[in-house]
Amino acid sequence: MRKDGDVSIWPAPSSSSPVHATVTLPGSKSITNRALIISALASGRSTVTGTLRSRDTDLMIAALRSIGVAIEIDASDPTALTVSPGSLRGGAVDCGLAGTVMRFLPPLTTLVPGTVFFDGDEQARTRPLDTILGALRALGAQVDGDALPFTVTGTGRLRGGAVDIDASGSSQFVSGLMLSAARFDDGVTIHHIGKPVPSMPHIDMTVEMLRHAGVRVDTPQDSGDADTWRVHPGPVSAARWEVEPDLSNATPFLAAAAVTGGEVRIPHWPSSTTQPGDAIRGILTSMGASVDLEDGTLVVRGPDTLRGIDIDLHDVGELTPTVAALAVLADGPSHLRGIAHLRGHETDRLAALATEIGKLGGNAVETDDGLDITPTALHGNVWKSYADHRMATAGAIIGLVVPGVKVDDIGTTAKTLPDFELLWADMLAGAPAHDGSTS
Known part of the structure; x- marks a missing residue:
């Protein structure tokens, strides 16, 4: 070069x-970063094998560690991780250009008893985030900003409940809310309004993985309620994840x-x-x-x-x-x-x-x-x-x-x-x- x-x-x-x-x-970035978020909220220690080790996934690992999640990397196999939920705390998150970090992590940080500061690469500051950040505000969170950089100040819990969003810009807005919703007081009911949601297979992936961790999820196909997803409140089970x-x-x-x-x-x-x-x-x-x-x-x-x-x-x-x-x-x-x-x-x-x-x-x-x-x-x-x-x-x-x-x-x-x-x-x-x- x-x-x-x-x-x-x-x-x-x-x-x-x-x-x-x-x-x-x-391994798959999409599966790896979903497994890391779910494991960070679980009731015990989870293992993730075959993980992708790339900039996007390493940013997610660093971000979770910065707010108190313990992630151990196997010395003989860097794709094998052990994730142990800890006492969450305030911190600073570098999103880089990773959409999964900037859209999946803010809902989790509403459960932090403190302030988490988010920023990323210069190009990331133009990426649309107002949909998910506005949804978190509607669910009771304190969020300052509508794009990078922004802060989330939590109290250790989030009310949750029902929210209408326009997810026609990215399926990650739906997945991001769903991944942490079981830990919200009232879970979350997401109703999409607008043009069809793109990349529906990624939402199917999120639903499948949440169910693997014992989370109850209702989809439009389950309820007959078009463009509506419901994640019920409840515990998140520790799991073994094998990444494709x-x-x-x-x-x-x-x-x-x-x-x-x-x-x-x-x-x-x-x-x-x-x-x-x-x-x-x-x-x-x-x-x-x-x-x-x-x-x-x-x-x-x-x-x-x-x-x-x-x-x-x-x-x-x-x-x-x-x-x-x-x-x-x-x-x-x-x-x-x-x-x-x-x-x-x-x-x-x-x-x-x-x-x-x-x-x-x-x-x-x-x-x-x-x-x-x-x-x-x-x-x-x-x-x-x-x-x-x-x-x-x-x-x-x-x-x-x-x-x-x-x-x-x-x-x-x-x-x-x-x-x-x-x-x-x-x-x-x-x-x-x-x-x-x-x-």
């Missing part, structure tokens, strides 16, 4: 032949097989999961790839030519950068819909994708709720990551086929996938490769 001015530039490797590799991935591989982080590697006509295998793929990343199987199949689950290993074989796709990604918006990278390399137009909420992620992902694809000579046009992508001849250029891990990996995918793509700040992938560059290089080790910067 070299530096041009103050920007780290990673020449994305291009492959002149099909990629063939087996890639073993670390992060399926969304698998998608760039599977895309590598698809765009080069190769074969990539991901071991330990779950047969049943609430992770949104599992949807990549159907997406790749629709675009012409062969996708098989063989004895717990997902195998993707790329086609001679990728097909364009017309798809609603509302529930799996985090896959959009990967799907957009596939779409620019397909043989026909693609229409990605239902993802207006991505304008409020680490960056405005729709604007970022349209801009960066355009810089490579591609044709990506923003619509009200997505992107229209028409494949054209592409050329190399610098692909900005915007401090967004999924933007960075999208550039890496395109760079496999388009020589001369250079991704700035590839290190931002450490947010959810440490050592991405090493994993990418190992994947390519069996295929003749050349450095895009020399083309």
Whole structure:
């Protein structure tokens, strides 16, 4: 890696032949950080194995420790954690760019007898938080501020009760309230008002994990009350958590097989999961790839030519950068819909994708709720990551086929996938490769 001015530039490797590799991935960020929050509120000691150790999860560990939760890391296996609830106290929380920290932790800190100060990276200060912070105020909490930095001053308990919110910007607003609600005096009843909630699989994940810890949760399907979730007050049981591989982080590697006509295998793929990343199987199949689950290993074989796709990604918006990278390399137009909420992620992902694809000579046009992508001849250029891990990996995918793509700040992938560059290089080790910067 070299530096041009103050920007780290990673020449994305291009492959002149099909990629063939087996890639073993670390655990899910979404599951890891949910397990840590639930364990911090449990009645006893919990264990979490197979955890992802990345910037986002390490920020969650540090944040929980700062307010009195004891988290021990196994000296021989840093992915094995023991979480022991302690006497909560005031402190300071660095959210970085982690949406799960800035949205999951404030409800828990309402149970702290003291003040907790929240801040994060400069880019995080523009991320929408007023929905969840306003909801906490409506439930009886003292919260000063509507975005980072803000403070939560607790008394050791929270009244809880019913609250109306507009969660059309992020499912994390619903999950964040639910994760700590069993410890509120009256639990919480969340009624969503507004456009449909995105990324519903993540709410399903939250419900499943709370139930695993003995928490009683009513969903819209249980009650017949549309867009309403009820978490009943009561104890949270200690549990043993085994974290699945992060399926969304698998998608760039599977895309590598698809765009080069190769074969990539991901071991330990779950047969049943609430992770949104599992949807990549159907997406790749629709675009012409062969996708098989063989004895717990997902195998993707790329086609001679990728097909364009017309798809609603509302529930799996985090896959959009990967799907957009596939779409620019397909043989026909693609229409990605239902993802207006991505304008409020680490960056405005729709604007970022349209801009960066355009810089490579591609044709990506923003619509009200997505992107229209028409494949054209592409050329190399610098692909900005915007401090967004999924933007960075999208550039890496395109760079496999388009020589001369250079991704700035590839290190931002450490947010959810440490050592991405090493994993990418190992994947390519069996295929003749050349450095895009020399083309």
